Amino acid sequence: MNYINLDMPKAGDTVVVGMSGGVDSTLTALLLKNKGCRVIGATMSIWDGRLPEVKSDKPIREACYGPGEEENIAECEKFCKEHDIEYHVIDVKETYRKVVLEYFKSEYRAGRTPNPCIRCNRFIKFDALLAGLKELKIDFDYFCTGHYARVVRPETGIFGTDAKPAMIAGAADSTKDQTYFLYRLPSELLEKVRFPLALMQKKEVFELAKQANLEAAKREESQDFIPPEYFEMLFNDKPSVPGDIIDLDGHVLGRHKGIEHYTIGQRKGLGVALNYPAYVQHIDAKNNLVVLAKNDDLNSNALIADDFVWPAGIEPSEPVEALVKIRLASRPAAAIVEKYVPSEDDKTVYSGTPWKITFKEPQRAVAPGQSAVLYIDGVIRGGGVISRTIE
Template sequence: MNYEILDMPKKGDTVVVGMSGGVDSTLTALMLKEKGCNVIGVTMSLWDGKLPEIKSDKPMKEACYGPGEEENIEECKKFCAEHGIEYHVIEVQETYRQKVLEYFKAEYRAGRTPNPCIQCNRYIKFGALLDGIQNLSINYDYFCTGHYAKIVRPQEGVFGSDKKPCMIATAADITKDQTYFLNRIPSSVLEKVRFPLATMKKAEVFELAKKANLEAANREESQDFIGEEYFDLLFADKPSVPGDIIDLDGHVLGKHKGIEHYTIGQRRGLGVAVSYPVYVQAIDAKNNVVVLAPNDALNSSALVADDFVWPADVEPAEEFEAEIKIRLASRPVKAKISRYVPEAGDDFAYKGQPWLVTFSEPQRAVAPGQSAVLYKDNVILGGGIIVKAIK
C-alpha cells in the first residue's frame, strides 16, 4: 500500500507543543516558533506527592513520574518566557494514577508484564492532556510532540474498506523510533497530531539544540516512567505474597518474594542456585508460582493477543501477513495473523476478537501483558495485548 506523509504545521498555524523539559520537545517548540507558528507550550503534571520523596547521595535517573517534575516545569516555563511562547501546566494526576499507576500494579500482580508508556500515551499524553487543553478553551491547528515517528495517510482504504485514516509510520532514525509506544492512539486523535522530528536523526537534534544554546541539550534523557528507587514504594499498598520458584518438572528451586518482582525472560535477581543458566519462563498468578527454565525453553512459535486497536476501528475480515514487534527492543519478524477461536476450557475473558500470530521464526520470551504491534511497509496496521505464548 502507498502512503502520503502529512504536511507539517506552516507559518501562521496555532500549534500546541507537549513539553517535558527534554531536548526533543524543547527543540520541537523552538523549530515551530522559528517557522512562524503561534506556539503554545503545555506540560502535564503527573506527580501527586503520594509517595514519600527519597533523598539519595547518588544522582537518580530521570523518570516521568517523580518529584523532579517541578524542576522540569520550571525549565519549560523559563524557555517559553525567553522565546515569547504562551505556557500552561495541565494537571492530570488523578487520571495518571488510575490509568497508569494502578494498571501497572494490577498487571504485575496478575503475573503479566505491563507497558506503562503505551498506556500513558493512549490515556494521558494524547488523552487527558488534550482534554485539559480543550478545557482551557485553546483552539489549535496541530498538537505536536518530540516523538520520533511519522503520521501518514493511505492512498487506498485500509483492510478493504473505504476509510483512509491517519496512521503511524516509523521514523527516519530507526534507533530512536517510538512507534511501538504510540500504537494505541486512535486514528481520530492522530488527525491533528504531528511529529516534527520525524525525518531527523537524534545526533542532528542534539547539534541543533546545542547551536541554539538550549539548556535541555545538557539534560540526561528520561529512561523509565518511574525510578527504580520508587518501585517498592509504589507496591507498598499491599504486602507481597512469597511463593515457590520451580523448574519445568515442578521441582522447587527456591522462594520468590512476590510475583510482581518478576517478568518473562528475567535472569538476574532470581536468588536460586542452579548449575545451568535459568530464566523466568512463566508466571502462574493463580498458584503464585514462578517457573524457571533454560534459555531454549523460552522460545515460542506463536502468540494469542486481544484488545486490538485498528486504524479507524476497521478490523481485518480475513487472515493477513505482517511484521510483528513483541517489545520495543525486538526486531520486527514476519508473521501470519489469523482470527483465534478459543479452545474448550479456555476461560480467559477476552476483550474483543482475539488473534493468533504465528511467527516465521521462533521468538524468545513472549510476555503476556506486553503489546504485539503489527507493521507493514513500516506502517502500524494494529496493536493488541499479548494474552499467552504458544511454546
C-alpha cells in the same frame, strides 16, 4: 502500498506542543516558533508526591514519574518566557494515578508485564492533557510532540476497503523509533497530531539544540517510567505474598518474594543457585508460582493477543502477513495474523476479539501484558495486548 506524509504545521497555525523539558520537545517548540506558528506549550503534571523522597549516594535517573517534575516545569516555563510562548501546566495527577499507576501495579500482581508508556500516551498525553486544554478553552490546529514517528495516509484503501485513515509510520531515525508506544492512538486523533522531528536524526536534534543554546541539550534523557529507586516503594500499599519458585517439572527451587517483582525472561535476582543459567519462563498468578527454565524453553511459536485496535477501526477480513514487535526493544518478526476462535478447553477471558499471531521463527520471552504491534510496509496496521503464548 504507498503512503504520503501528512502536512506539517505552517506559518500562522496555532500549535500546542506537549513539553517535558527534554531536548526533543523543547526543540520541537522552537522549530515551530521560528517557522511562524503561534506556539502554546503545555506540560502534564503527574507527580503527586505520594512516595517519600529517596536518599541515594548516586544520582537518581531522570524518569517520567518522579520528584524531578517541578524542576522540569520550571525549565519549560523559563524557555517559553524567553521565546514569548504561551505556557500552561495541566494537572492530570488523579487520572494518571488511576489509569497508569494502578494499572501498572495490578498487571504485575496478575503475573503480567505492563507497558505504562503505551497506556500514558493513549490516555494521558493524547487524551487527559488535551481535555485539560479544552477546559481552558484553548483552540489549536495541531498538537505536536517530540516523538520520533510520522503520521501518514495510504494512497489506496486498507484491508480491501476504500478507507484512507491517518496512520503511524516509522521516523527517519530508526534507532529512536517510538511508534510502538503510539500504536493505540486513534486515526481521528492523528488527523491533528504531528511529529516535527519525524525526518530528523537524533544527532541533528542535539546539534540544533546546542546551536540554539538550549538548556535542554545538557539534560540526561529520560529512560524510565519510574526511577528504579522508587519501584519497590510503589508496591508498598499491599504486602507482597511470597511463594515457590519451581522448574518445569514442578520441583521447588526456592522462594520468591512476590510475583510482582519478576518478569518473563528475567535472569538476575532470582535467588536460586543452579548448575545451568535459569530464566523466568512463566508466572502462575493463580497458584502464586514463578517458573524457571533454560533459555531454549523461553521460545514460543505463537501468541494470542486481544484488546486490539485497528486504524479507523478497520480490521482485516482474512489472515495477513505482517512484521510484529512483541516489545519495544525486539526486532519486528515475520508472522501470520488471523482471528482466533477459542476452543472449549480455552478458559481464558478475552477482552474483545482475540487474534492469533503465528511466527515464522520462534520468539523468545513473549510476555503477557506487553503489546504485539503489527507493521506492514513500515506502517502500523494494528496491535493488541498479549494474553498468552503458545509453545
